[in-house]
Amino acid sequence: MSNAIEIKNLVVSFPTPAGYSAVVRGINLTINPGDRVAIVGESGSGKTMMGLSMLGIQPTSAQVEGEILIGDVNMVTAPDAVARKLRGNYISMVFQEPLTSLNPVRTISSQLSESVRRHNSIGKKEAEKRVLEVLTAVGIPAPKERMKSYPHQLSGGLRQRVMIALALINKPQLVVADEPTTALDATIQAQILDLLRSGMGDAALMLITHDLAVAADVCNRIVVMYAGNIVEQGPVSEILSNPKHPYTRGLLSAIPKFDQARPALNPIPGSPPTISEVVPGCRFASRCSYADAQCTASEPEFINNIACFHPVTGAIK
Amino acid sequence: MSSDKKLIKAVDLSVTFKVPSGSLRAVDTVSFYVNAGETVAIVGESGSGKTTLALSLMRAYAPTSGNLFFEDEDITHLSEKALKDFRKKVQMVFQDPYSSLDPRMTVSQVIAEPLRAHFKLSGKERDEKAGESLRSVGLSADFLNRRASQFSGGQRQRIAIARALALDPKVLVADEPVSALDVSTQAQIVNLLQGIQEERNISYILVSHDLRLVYHLATRVVVMYLGKVVEEGACDDVVANPQHPYTAALLSAVPALDEASRRDRIVLNGAPPSPIARPTGCSFHPRCPIARPECSTNTPELQTLPNGRKVACFYPGELQPHISFTSSK
Numbered sequence: 001m002s003n004a005i006e007i008k009n010l011v012v013s014f015p016t017p018a019g020y021s022a023v024v025r026g027i028n029l030t031i032n033p034g035d036r037v038a039i040v041g042e043s044g045s046g047k048t049m050m051g052l053s054m055l056g057i058q059p060t061s062a063q064v065e066g067e068i069l070i071g072d073v074n075m076v077t078a079p080d081a082v083a084r085k086l087r088g089n090y091i092s093m094v095f096q097e098p099l100t101s102l103n104p105v106r107t108i109s110s111q112l113s114e115s116v117r118r119h120n121s122i123g124k125k126e127a128e129k130r131v132l133e134v135l136t137a138v139g140i141p142a143p144k145e146r147m148k149s150y151p152h153q154l155s156g157g158l159r160q161r162v163m164i165a166l167a168l169i170n171k172p173q174l175v176v177a178d179e180p181t182t183a184l185d186a187t188i189q190a191q192i193l194d195l196l197r198s199g200m201g202d203a204a205l206m207l208i209t210h211d212l213a214v215a216a217d218v219c220n221r222i223v224v225m226y227a228g229n230i231v232e233q234g235p236v237s238e239i240l241s242n243p244k245h246p247y248t249r250g251l252l253s254a255i256p257k258f259d260q261a262r263p264a265l266n267p268i269p270g271s272p273p274t275i276s277e278v279v280p281g282c283r284f285a286s287r288c289s290y291a292d293a294q295c296t297a298s299e300p301e302f303i304n305n306i307a308c309f310h311p312v313t314g315a316i317k
Numbered sequence: 318m319s320s321d322k323k324l325i326k327a328v329d330l331s332v333t334f335k336v337p338s339g340s341l342r343a344v345d346t347v348s349f350y351v352n353a354g355e356t357v358a359i360v361g362e363s364g365s366g367k368t369t370l371a372l373s374l375m376r377a378y379a380p381t382s383g384n385l386f387f388e389d390e391d392i393t394h395l396s397e398k399a400l401k402d403f404r405k406k407v408q409m410v411f412q413d414p415y416s417s418l419d420p421r422m423t424v425s426q427v428i429a430e431p432l433r434a435h436f437k438l439s440g441k442e443r444d445e446k447a448g449e450s451l452r453s454v455g456l457s458a459d460f461l462n463r464r465a466s467q468f469s470g471g472q473r474q475r476i477a478i479a480r481a482l483a484l485d486p487k488v489l490v491a492d493e494p495v496s497a498l499d500v501s502t503q504a505q506i507v508n509l510l511q512g513i514q515e516e517r518n519i520s521y522i523l524v525s526h527d528l529r530l531v532y533h534l535a536t537r538v539v540v541m542y543l544g545k546v547v548e549e550g551a552c553d554d555v556v557a558n559p560q561h562p563y564t565a566a567l568l569s570a571v572p573a574l575d576e577a578s579r580r581d582r583i584v585l586n587g588a589p590p591s592p593i594a595r596p597t598g599c600s601f602h603p604r605c606p607i608a609r610p611e612c613s614t615n616t617p618e619l620q621t622l623p624n625g626r627k628v629a630c631f632y633p634g635e636l637q638p639h640i641s642f643t644s645s646k
Contacts, residue, residue, distance in 0.1 A: 190585075256533035257533075262533055267501065
């Protein structure tokens with residue numbers, strides 16, 4: 001297979017009193033094997049809904065259109081039985097809050113073995129061997145003893161390592177991680193970011209985050225989403241040193257830095273449009289200092305890694 | 318500008334909670350002060366006692382031992398009635414504006430509630446004051462009759478700040494005031510808090526895990542680990558030259574925009590232990606990259622270094638993080 005996943009013109013919408021409203025508005029994205037791609041966006045940008053749709057586990061009220069291609073399977077139209085074979089095997093997911101994603105009344109070992117045995121016809125003994133292997137690989141100390149633990153007996157950091165082990169156990173091609181460190185403390189976050197950066201084996205990683213610094217820390221490519229669209233993408237160094245979309249630039253200059261002069265932060269005025277809000281033209285125009293009549297008249301297409309009529313160049317002040 | 322007038326001062330303050338397995342000392346013999354007009358940040362991980370300390374500085378928890386002063390008056394054991402004036406002068410902004418505002422109340426009711434509790438005002442006077450407070454946080458007084466649920470996260474946090482400011486407090490305790498907000502709106506609230514401080518010379522006690530935000534806002538910083546202060550000093554100095562290995566590790570753990578910081582990152586093993594089963598000696602020694610045998614038997618006291626920095630470590634300054642400072646000067 002040439003790429004891990006290919007998304008073509010993905011639209012995810014939800015019913016509202018005024019009809020269906022799209023939270024993901026026509027996304028195209030390809031992730032190559034071994035890639036580490038960060039999807040950066042604020043709440044409501046559609047980044048989580050895109051991630052869930054890739055596994056076919058979006059809320060039942062969601063309407064998904066377009067193509068999500070894993071090999072020759074389109075996850076959008078694939079029958080349940082086909083999608084289930086890929087899920088947890090070819091593509092898996094790590095969620096934000098490990099305590100609510102793990103089964104509280106089953107041991108770590110039993111939860112991880114279940115996933116191995118569902119996708120491989122192997123015995124209990126062999127499955128447990130694989131569990132031990134993967135728990136060791138994700139850096140869980142005393143893995144043999146931990147296998148017998150229940151989720152509540154582990155710390156937050158260890159629980160997230162178990163989640164990552166669960167995602168990796170069938171050697172998937174792609175792991176989708178949705179804000180995997182947001183619920184963790186600073187020093188634990190650093191441990192998990194290390195693991196995501198260099199402990200994922202051959203799996204490609206799609207990291208969903210609101211934090212550009214977390215994205216830069218782990219990934220080699222950044223995709224910036226705003227109000228349902230991809231507005232800019234590029235290699236990490238390019239996005240950080242030479243961002244072209246006014247929104248990406250705005251995000252970067254809004255974060256406080258270790259700057260001895262402590263310059264005032266430059267906030268982006270206003271707030272993102274709500275999902276049912278009809279916005280003519282570019283969805284960012286009302287908050288953009290570069291916007292003109294063209295921006296409110298028509299929506300810019302995503303061409304050459306950016307969706308903007310007035311890309312900006314030069315360093316951020 | 319900040320001055321040396323101590324508004325809130327805690328001396329050897331401890332707060333203990335009863336738990337099934339005994340007692341949990343969430344705040345352990347902490348001394349703390351905040352001067353007029355300055356911002357003191359309390360940093361640490363969950364379980365460090367930073368929020369409990371902030372709340373006990375407001376006398377939301379009664380201290381188990383130690384003393385608490387407000388403008389030199391000992392308020393440790395004052396009755397709730399006698400505390401009324403103190404309550405007016407020390408206000409709080411919470412982390413999550415979705416749960417700290419009653420969604421069914423109008424904005425005017427939200428802001429008028431503290432006014433009602435502390436002043437005898439006519440309805441009209443209250444509305445005027447509420448409108449004034451709302452304008453001071455950058456919102457139009459036209460919003461007074463709308464309900465809190467109609468606003469975005471950033472706007473709600475502005476309303477929560479307006480409520481806190483309505484009583485014209487001298488100290489504002491802000492517990493993670495922007496961490497529940499979207500990145501693009503966080504900066505709006507940060508700038509607002511700075512503007513308010515310049516205008517009113519109000520003091521901030523900032524509880525936060527975000528060290529870049531702390532560096533941006535605070536004049537002094539207090540680092541806590543398992544209920545104890547492990548380092549304290551001027552924010553510039555602490556970040557540039559941390560003395561405690563835990564402070565160094567916290568700084569090093571900040572997700573970095575540059576590669577050098579990532580390469581030389583200090584990654585601690587394990588997680589903070591439970592405050593119920595506190596390690597012997599220095600509480601930090603099981604995770605400390607530079608711990609020596611004595612660290613597991615002897616407890617380092619918080620000592621003051623010649624440059625005024627306070628640190629509780631036998632080997633101060635030995636571990637240094639790589640931090641890339643930028644300078645826009």
